[in-house]
Amino acid sequence: MESKVMKKLLIFGTMNMAAFMFAQNSENDTISPRSKTIDEVVITGNFNPKASIKTSTSISTLKSADIINSAPRTTAEIFRTIPGIRAESSGGEGNSNITVRGVPVSAGGSRYLLIQEDGLPVMQFGDIAFGTQDQFTRFDSFISRVEALRGGSASVFASNSPAGIINFITKTGEKEGGSITQQIGLNYKNFRTDIDYGTPLGKDFYLGIGGFYRGGDGPRKTGYTSNNGGQFRLSLLKKFDKGSVRIYGKYLDDRTAAYMPMPIAVSGSDSNPDYSSLSSFNILTGALQSSNFRNDVTFGGNGQILRSDIRDGMHSVSKAVGLEFNYDLGANWKVDAKARYAANDGQFLAPFPAAVGSKAEILESVAGYGSAVYAGTNTAVDSNAKYMKTVLFNTTLNNMNNFFSDVNLSKKWDKVKMNAGIYNSSQNINLSWNWNTYLMEVSDNNARLVDIVSGTGTKITDNGLLHYGVPEWGGVNRNYDTKYSVIAPHAQVEINPIQNLTLDLGARYDLGKVSGSFAGTKNTMRAIDVNQNGTFETPELAVAVVDGTVPVDYKYDIFGYSFGANYALNSRNAVFARVSQGGSASADRILFAGYNYTNNDDPSLDAVKVNKLNQIEVGYKLRGSNYFLNTTFFQARTIEANYEATTQLRTENKYESFGVELDGFYKVNKNFDIKAGLTYTDAEIKNAIDKTIIGNMPRRTPKVMYSFNPNVNIEKLSFGFFAVGSTKAFSQDSNKLIMPGYIVVNPYISYQLLKNLTLNVNANNVFNALAITEAEEGTLQGTNGIIRARTLTGRTFGASVKFDF
DSSP, rough: HHHHHHHHHHHHHHHHHHHHHHHHHOHHHHHHHHOOOOOOEOOOTOOOHHHGSSSEEEEEEEEHHHHHHHSSSSGGGGGGGGGEEEEEEEBBBSOOOOETTOOOOOOSSOOOEEETTTTSSSSTTTTTTTTOOOGGGOOOOEEEEEEEEETTTHHHHHTTTTSSEEEEEESSSOOEEEEEEEEEESSEEEEEEEEEEEEEETEEEEEEEEEEEEEOSSSBBOOSSEEEEEEEEEEOOOETTEEEEEEEEEEEEEOBBBBOEEEEEEEEEEESEEEOOBTBTTTTTTTTTTTBEEEEEEEESSSSSEEEEEGGGEEEEEEEEEEEEEEETTEEEEEEEEEEEEEEHHHHHHEEEEEEEHHHHHTTSSSTTEEEETSSSBBBBBBTSEEEEEEEEEEEEEEEEEEEEEEEEEESSEEEEEEEEEEEEEEEEEEOOOOOEEEEEEOTTTBEEEEEEEETSSSOOOOTTTBSSSSGGGGEEEEEEEEEEEEEEEEEEEEOTTTTTTEEEEEEEEEEEEEEEOOOOOEEOOOOOOOOOOSOOGGSSEEEEEOEEEEEEEEEEEOOOOEEEEESSSSEEEEEEEEEEEEEEOOOOGGGGGOOTTOTOHHHHHSSSSEEHHHHHHHEEESSSSEEEEEEEEEEEEEEEEETTTTEEEEEEEEEEEEEEEEEEEETTTTEEEEEEEEEEEEEEEEOOGGGGGOOOTTTTSSEEEEEEEEEEEEEEEEEEEEEEOOHHHHTOOOOOOOOEEEEEEEEEEEEETTEEEEEEEEEEEOOOOOOEEEEOOOOOTTTTTTEEEEEOOOEEEEEEEEEE
């Protein structure tokens, strides 16, 4: 295997050496003003903004037009076109799994990468269960650009983000004018309006406003209006002689559907599976949501009766206000400060198929079974249909408030630039899991709930509800009330000892404190009249009640460093290298794993507080007047701990990976250009509690990910497509069941009807590719030919009209 890998890496190296020689011979080193190299000034992961060829980092910039053309149906789909970023965007508008090349996706969310807005994180942890950062992030026309940093320099510029940063940079109002964009779904219900506007209010005083509002069903058939809400942004900027001050705000209130793994038929073998939709459920367009499954009543963690509208789905509310200040102190000293407070709350409601099978496997297995009818009727169920035991993930986000601040003092000398700062954050994780178990048919057309009746005529279920709680999983109704505080001093130094050579060294020391409590280590069963009708239905005789409060009071620390060197061979070519170390603190993911959470001297707890990441990167950057190519060879070593709620398994794994990342652009002529990216990864589990998986490939890690975007511009007409692909991967660490490779093609066409009016039509997954991103099962052995998996959505068409003013 190693010889094949080395062969591939040598081929990549030869390609880049050829590109280097071409650049050396075809152009003079001095670039004329008419033929400037393609490069951009970047600010993310650099305390001293500069052209990317002068940095020892891997960073990509996405502009608004590129994002619109790529036809994303959710915010996370934007990230799929970024080289080196693996975004499993099959969960809807949130709950996506995101990671950076070489780093595993070991749980939900994005443990090693943070999403930022204007240089501060949206959430302090990217993998909070049912409270992921993309749930509180929305792209709209008020975003100026998106910068994506991959690699080790992120370990000194952000806490809990050693693998990378995705930074949404908003408009400030300095550019006068605005736009209104109306989007509609052509083969699905989606109506969305985006607005942004900027104007001066006086001398050096600027106002910017923007946001969006939408409604519709979303790209999957839920049986009701599942997407409903919007976002509003405001920015006030005042510039003065030696600096500026900016105040900005965001109000987000958005409801979207959350998509869990869905039933899919599989035949063949683990190594050669054949996936297909069930006759009653199209895996590309179907959803587990149903108009017949709209209400849920449960006994809340605080002893209250909680009534929920399942149609709320992922309901995310965020009210944020931020401040930016910078000032030139003189003598090349500068102060730069950022701060933001966000009040976050909401709810997460999504059906999850705990088991799928025939009538005999699902319905007749219920204790006391006599017969089965569709809920609310006396109609016997179809004996040939498929059924599900469904767990409703009903999680209330009571308090996810956070505060972030980062104050920096910088100084420039002749060949030295220095920055020192202190970062302070506070993140609340206060949520309640209020889960129930239901029985329902497998159907993508408003599935019906199912009631079980005993042989004596007694109803065992109540309108489809089998259990108040999830006894099959040991009872997982829970309460969290925890707070995570971080103080992180950090410093970066940049040195230019000789012309063309830039050295940078950074260090960061996170001091974290965790306090609070959680409850639900055991669920006591009690008889409670939950629906308050004066009688006890069968499910009410054993209602899961949260019990077993556990205090939390411990500290942790993370030392991170990054050392990079960039040498410009000439104005077109540069080589760079970087060595880094960082970490990401474990938040709610290690609670309920049975550690002593109040003993800082407990070696078991100490081993799982922080997930560690060490990286080595070596790269080459090529620039020209009509092209660029970035090549990065990387190695990553990860040590982490985790705990999964659905499997009740604790993991402590070590991973190692290496590979290469390519990111390029070539403008053939004024009418045609192409962007492309490719990432090759060879990864291995080096150690684990489960010794049988040592030596295996980490789950859901493809060898190759790629994207390319050919684009044609002819006067007022622009058209092309984005193609995103991945080779096969294993569904679980056991390395048995294969998820096949795929390529998703998103074509677009744009025409400028008038000087200020543009029409865009695009498609997402135009060829209906079956793109499986995750599966619950690790093997077909012992299954009934049905597994549970999440796939990218099938073909959707959309159109938009943009009016600039």
